[in-house]
Amino acid sequence: MNVTMRILLRSLMVSAWFVLLTFPVLCVKVAARQHTVTVLWERAVGMFAVMIGCSLLWMWYFHRKEHGAESGSSAVSSALAGFSEKWHGLTSNRVFSSSGMGVLLAVGVLLPLVGSMYQTTIFANAFLYVMLALGLNIAVGIAGQLVLGYAAFYAIGAYAYGLLNQYFGLGFWVCLPLGGLLAALAGLLLGFPVLRLQGDYLAIVTLGFGEIVRLLLNNLRDITGGSQGVASIPRPAFFMELSAEQSMNYMYYLTFAAMLVTIVVVARLKNSRVGLALQALRDDEIASEAMGIDLRTVKLQAFALGSCWAGFAGVLLAARINFISPASFTFMDSAMVLSMVVLGGMGSISGVVVAALVLTLAPEYLRAFSEYRMLLFGALMVLMMIFRPQGLIPSRKRAYSPAGAASGSAEGGRA
Amino acid sequence: MNRNAAHPVLRVSSLSRNFGGLRALNDVDLDIRAGEIVALIGPNGAGKTTFFNCVTGIYVPTEGDVFACRPGMETPVRLNGMKPFRITELGLARTFQNIRLFPSMTVLENVMIGRHCRTKAGILGAILRDGRTRAEEQDSVDRAYDLLRELNLAEHWKEEARNLPYGAQRRLEIARALATEPFLLLLDEPAAGMNPQETLELKELVLELREKFRLSVLLIEHDMGMVMSLSDRIFVMEYGSRIAAGTPEEIRHNPEVIRAYLGESDNA
Numbered sequence: 001m002n003v004t005m006r007i008l009l010r011s012l013m014v015s016a017w018f019v020l021l022t023f024p025v026l027c028v029k030v031a032a033r034q035h036t037v038t039v040l041w042e043r044a045v046g047m048f049a050v051m052i053g054c055s056l057l058w059m060w061y062f063h064r065k066e067h068g069a070e071s072g073s074s075a076v077s078s079a080l081a082g083f084s085e086k087w088h089g090l091t092s093n094r095v096f097s098s099s100g101m102g103v104l105l106a107v108g109v110l111l112p113l114v115g116s117m118y119q120t121t122i123f124a125n126a127f128l129y130v131m132l133a134l135g136l137n138i139a140v141g142i143a144g145q146l147v148l149g150y151a152a153f154y155a156i157g158a159y160a161y162g163l164l165n166q167y168f169g170l171g172f173w174v175c176l177p178l179g180g181l182l183a184a185l186a187g188l189l190l191g192f193p194v195l196r197l198q199g200d201y202l203a204i205v206t207l208g209f210g211e212i213v214r215l216l217l218n219n220l221r222d223i224t225g226g227s228q229g230v231a232s233i234p235r236p237a238f239f240m241e242l243s244a245e246q247s248m249n250y251m252y253y254l255t256f257a258a259m260l261v262t263i264v265v266v267a268r269l270k271n272s273r274v275g276l277a278l279q280a281l282r283d284d285e286i287a288s289e290a291m292g293i294d295l296r297t298v299k300l301q302a303f304a305l306g307s308c309w310a311g312f313a314g315v316l317l318a319a320r321i322n323f324i325s326p327a328s329f330t331f332m333d334s335a336m337v338l339s340m341v342v343l344g345g346m347g348s349i350s351g352v353v354v355a356a357l358v359l360t361l362a363p364e365y366l367r368a369f370s371e372y373r374m375l376l377f378g379a380l381m382v383l384m385m386i387f388r389p390q391g392l393i394p395s396r397k398r399a400y401s402p403a404g405a406a407s408g409s410a411e412g413g414r415a
Numbered sequence: 416m417n418r419n420a421a422h423p424v425l426r427v428s429s430l431s432r433n434f435g436g437l438r439a440l441n442d443v444d445l446d447i448r449a450g451e452i453v454a455l456i457g458p459n460g461a462g463k464t465t466f467f468n469c470v471t472g473i474y475v476p477t478e479g480d481v482f483a484c485r486p487g488m489e490t491p492v493r494l495n496g497m498k499p500f501r502i503t504e505l506g507l508a509r510t511f512q513n514i515r516l517f518p519s520m521t522v523l524e525n526v527m528i529g530r531h532c533r534t535k536a537g538i539l540g541a542i543l544r545d546g547r548t549r550a551e552e553q554d555s556v557d558r559a560y561d562l563l564r565e566l567n568l569a570e571h572w573k574e575e576a577r578n579l580p581y582g583a584q585r586r587l588e589i590a591r592a593l594a595t596e597p598f599l600l601l602l603d604e605p606a607a608g609m610n611p612q613e614t615l616e617l618k619e620l621v622l623e624l625r626e627k628f629r630l631s632v633l634l635i636e637h638d639m640g641m642v643m644s645l646s647d648r649i650f651v652m653e654y655g656s657r658i659a660a661g662t663p664e665e666i667r668h669n670p671e672v673i674r675a676y677l678g679e680s681d682n683a
Binding site for chain 2: 265268269272273274275276277279280282283284286287288289290291292293294295301305397398400401402403404405
């Protein structure tokens with residue numbers, strides 16, 4: 001058929017072009033010592049074959065998507081849609097959702113008793129990222145304010161504990177609220193000048209803010225210790241002396257509890273008058289202002305509520321690893337947290353939690369592929385954006401039960 | 416007439432607005448008495464929407480005054496330079512010429528946003544979900560649903576606003592505006608894009624809502640049939656200035672208005 005020929009021809013050309021582009025890098029082996037240049041033809045042929053395969057699959061998919069009546073029903077996306085459908089079915093069923101939460105809780109509580117210290121550590125780290133992702137989800141997912149320098153707030157929390165402890169001897173429990181508060185204040189500080197900015201411009205300013213904070217931490221050597229960082233930050237006190245492993249577990253449980261609190265609070269914030277106003281801000285600023293929403297208050301709320309979680313997470317991080325330096329708060333970290341929000345589904349609580357866990361745990365358990373980690377990560381993001389831009393588990397509409405609605409209370413609010 | 420004895424709900428005097436060298440509004444006067452439906456008409460680009468934006472706080476007037484007075488209130492409030500959300504709080508609610516709903520939110524949630532300025536729950540209430548917060552929220556939900564029923568939108572309450580048919584989206588904008596408990600409703604071309612049947616229904620709806628919610632209405636509209644049969648008084652604008660004001664009958668025969676709309680046969 002004509003279409004088949006066209007697809008075939010295009011795949012051939014795409015593959016040839018790909019091999020041509022990558023040839024100098026992947027197929028020419030230069031041994032400088034021996035002054036020899038070998039061309040790996042078999043590798044080029046192999047790549048050509050693989051590319052043709054991939055490209056055919058790709059075009060076949062889009063051909064079907066465009067022409068098939070069952071447009072969205074490709075295997076992958078229908079499986080995902082089914083998954084999120086089921087997920088919502090599960091979570092909207094009260095018995096199931098509470099027992100599901102119970103299982104998660106049990107797993108979280110039992111993990112340090114069953115797993116190794118290594119596993120406890122990586123899970124504690126994953127929980128911190130869940131907190132970060134949920135916090136950023138308030139600003140980006142719910143309120144639609146694109147913040148690119150989120151790691152700065154994380155750093156502010158961590159340094160709040162590190163420095164307040166070093167200079168004033170303040171303990172963990174004093175610094176935990178202080179770290180959150182300082183991060184929220186920093187959020188407000190950033191919020192004021194960007195009140196009038198939207199979209200790309202806001203992203204650029206917040207990106208700059210992230211860099212400024214990192215550079216300040218790096219260069220205010222007398223105060224922050226520069227790139228040497230702050231060392232020997234104490235663990236939070238407990239009623240008795242703890243061994244190294246016990247104190248590790250103690251930190252794990254603290255982080256776990258903090259994550260649970262974050263999930264509950266962010267979910268409640270989202271489903272409230274404040275959360276509704278934040279969503280209105282995301283949808284249409286002019287209309288929200290005309291409907292009686294004070295843009296200034298709501299935007300500042302979005303920034304403060306979003307950044308305070310990074311502050312809490314920062315304090316927890318400093319307490320757990322005992323050492324912080326500006327290298328832990330780079331743009332890569334901000335981008336990572338943002339990817340969790342996007343991958344999970346903007347504004348979706350459960351989606352963001354799942355995405356944060358997957359994106360932090362997968363690299364740990366896939367150490368074998370560690371060289372290709374970023375490659376796989378990039379490919380995953382590209383595929384997600386093409387096939388499922390709404391995220392793993394899209395944000396669910398909240399269920400309301402108006403007094404007058406006949407069918408109201410029994411069903412969920414999903415249309 | 417005791418209507419005339421009280422302050423007008425909206426009094427605009429010599430309102431002007433410049434955009435750089437362009438004078439979009441020039442010395443416009445307008446007043447609306449309690450319970451009146453007033454139409455603002457004029458050719459495209461006459462400055463009607465600019466006038467709306469000056470009254471609702473989106474633009475700050477260059478010169479002139481805008482005073483609003485809720486029926487029963489002693490002294491009028493000067494609106495110049497007030498933020499849009501304050502003006503809405505005061506009791507002026509508007510719709511938009513190009514529909515501006517919150518597309519990704521449900522129909523019910525759209526109306527609930529209108530309740531925002533009449534409710535109080537803050538961050539702490541949201542986190543604790545105490546009895547007062549929950550009661551207030553349920554009250555918002557119920558009132559929003561009642562408004563939807565009022566505007567024949569109740570069956571759509573769970574749908575996303577972007578999926579509504581066009582006419583329903585226009586009605587939803589009105590429902591959302593009513594949720595802010597206004598005394599003056601400002602409608603910017605509510606019948607745009609509607610067929611004659613829908614326009615007729617809209618007219619009935621506006622009359623009904625005026626009675627039910629004791630509203631005064633200011634509307635911009637191009638559909639002359641609707642304007643002539645609906646409004647108590649009409650103001651006509653051209654090139655940023657007011658060229659006529661009066662009852663529909665007076666406007667129909669006003670030579671200035673006819674010239675503005677049909678052009679002048681210049682054979683003198």
